[in-house]
Amino acid sequence: MTSLGAGASTGEVQTTPDGYADTPEVRKLKSLVGTQTQEEIMAIQEQGATGADVQTLAGDDGSILAAYVKSKPSVHVLAVTPVGPGCTSNGPTNKASACVRTTSGTPYGYVGGGTLKTNIKSAKSGFAGNDGYDTGFWTGNKVALALQGVTVNLASKTITSIVRTPH
Incomplete structure (x- = not known):
């Protein structure tokens, strides 16, 4: 994440009268000042943890006045990883993991x-998650495919493998 503050100096970069570097990023950030809530700014900043190039504009007191995602990563996690029993969501962005529920109600979560x-016995449903992946739930030699954000209902099957591909 890059935070550009008043008085920022990056070598030969020209500055504006208020002390900010005169760059396309700062111009865009300045156009956003006053249009975003603190919750929106925080949600944008959280994307930096996933590898996104997040730009922020800091005020003289250090507070973040505006933020935007300059670019998102083109790389996805390359391993399906169990997160349970239990399924997850990711705070205010609500990015849920894939989730299999058994007839007894036990949830099994997966990311990546x-x-x-x-070998999940008595699976009754599979949620693909909404974390950027489509998910296939294999039951023997058949697959129940769920696109991102979709739940597929199963007739008490044993899931033998889970396949997740970028949406």
Whole structure:
């Protein structure tokens, strides 16, 4: 994440009268000042943890006045990883993991992409998650495919593998 503050100096870069570097990023950030809530700014900043190039504009007191995502990463996690029993969501951005629920109600969560062999008996549903992946739930030699954000209902099957691919 890059934070550009008043009085920022980056070598030969020209500055504006208020002390900010005169760059396309700062011009865009200045156009956003006053249009975003603190919750929106925080949600944008959180994307920096996933590898996104987040730009922020800091005021003289250090507070963040505006933020935007300059670019998102083109790389996805390359392994399906269990997160449970239990399924996850990711705070205010609400990015939920893939989730399998059994007839007894036990949830099994998965994040990342790729293939994972498993043996979940009496699976009644599979949620693809809304974290950027489509998910296939294999039951023997058949797959129940769920696109991102979709739940597929199963007739008490044993899931033998989970395949997740970028949406």
